[in-house]
Amino acid sequence: MTNGLTIVIIVAALLVAGHALVAALRNRAMDLAQLISLGVLELLLAAQAVVGFVKLSGGEGPESTATFAGYLIGALVLPVAAAGWGLLERTRWGPGVIVVAALGVAVMIVRLDQLWSGTGG
Amino acid sequence: MADRESPRGARAGGGARADAGARTGGAARPGTAGGPGRVLVAVYGIFALAAGARAGVQIATRFAEAPLAYGLSALAAAVYVVATVALALHGRTAFRVAVAACATELVGVLVVGTLSLTDPGAFPDETVWSAYGRGYGFVPLVLPVVGLLWLRRTARQGGGPGAGGGRPVGGGV
Numbered sequence: 001m002t003n004g005l006t007i008v009i010i011v012a013a014l015l016v017a018g019h020a021l022v023a024a025l026r027n028r029a030m031d032l033a034q035l036i037s038l039g040v041l042e043l044l045l046a047a048q049a050v051v052g053f054v055k056l057s058g059g060e061g062p063e064s065t066a067t068f069a070g071y072l073i074g075a076l077v078l079p080v081a082a083a084g085w086g087l088l089e090r091t092r093w094g095p096g097v098i099v100v101a102a103l104g105v106a107v108m109i110v111r112l113d114q115l116w117s118g119t120g121g
Numbered sequence: 122m123a124d125r126e127s128p129r130g131a132r133a134g135g136g137a138r139a140d141a142g143a144r145t146g147g148a149a150r151p152g153t154a155g156g157p158g159r160v161l162v163a164v165y166g167i168f169a170l171a172a173g174a175r176a177g178v179q180i181a182t183r184f185a186e187a188p189l190a191y192g193l194s195a196l197a198a199a200v201y202v203v204a205t206v207a208l209a210l211h212g213r214t215a216f217r218v219a220v221a222a223c224a225t226e227l228v229g230v231l232v233v234g235t236l237s238l239t240d241p242g243a244f245p246d247e248t249v250w251s252a253y254g255r256g257y258g259f260v261p262l263v264l265p266v267v268g269l270l271w272l273r274r275t276a277r278q279g280g281g282p283g284a285g286g287g288r289p290v291g292g293g294v
Contacts (some may be wrong), residue, residue: 064178066178066181066182067174067175067178070174070175070177070178071174074170074171074174077170078167081163081166082163085159085163089156089159091156093156093157093158093159093160094159096157096159096160096163097159097160097163099160100160100163100164100167101163101167104167107258
């Protein structure tokens, strides 16, 4: 998956995490801007999943196909869960959860890339 | 993360939480799942997801290669799921289950971490707990400690065990 999309997603996830961290430190609850940024991240991940599955069905991809597919789908869950949490927890800890989830997305994308290039189990 | 807004005694027996900051206000819940506990539950949730997915794949595709490692992966995943749910719920039973789950994790990561280094032959493939969770940035080692500290803190504030407000007996490790 060594294409521009991977890098874009990692950067986007880190930006979302940084933005949410500022909100948490300023003692703000999740706002609309964060909700939108999570939506953008989710769209990027959806695009990544589509590209990933198209490549997998085309015969490309790592040996551990199941793990790779698991990460592709699993990453999709995180922004949605974080957004729901941010809506429920109207304190600084809503953005706190978003920080964790966005960092989790970044880690998962790095792992995806490692799986694709065969440098990780 | 700074924690300036959790005054002691803010979680009196099942009542509404008195903190939550003037600017953000709102309907925060008491107990282990409220406030900073949310972040903890989120991290646990991610680990439950990650460990569960990994164990599922390992067992479904190549269980025979390393039954011990993959069995432990599944056990670790189950413990993470239990810990996530118990931390998210309220009440005395959930509190005790959360303490037990966190303690199990701590013992698991220490025992499996040590065994995986001293007897690598028994662990031909990685588990979440191998080498003290090195493959996961040592988060599996830190997480149960943070979890137990957080549980102790909520117990001290009086609302940890939830309804009734009683402290759990022998809640420590």
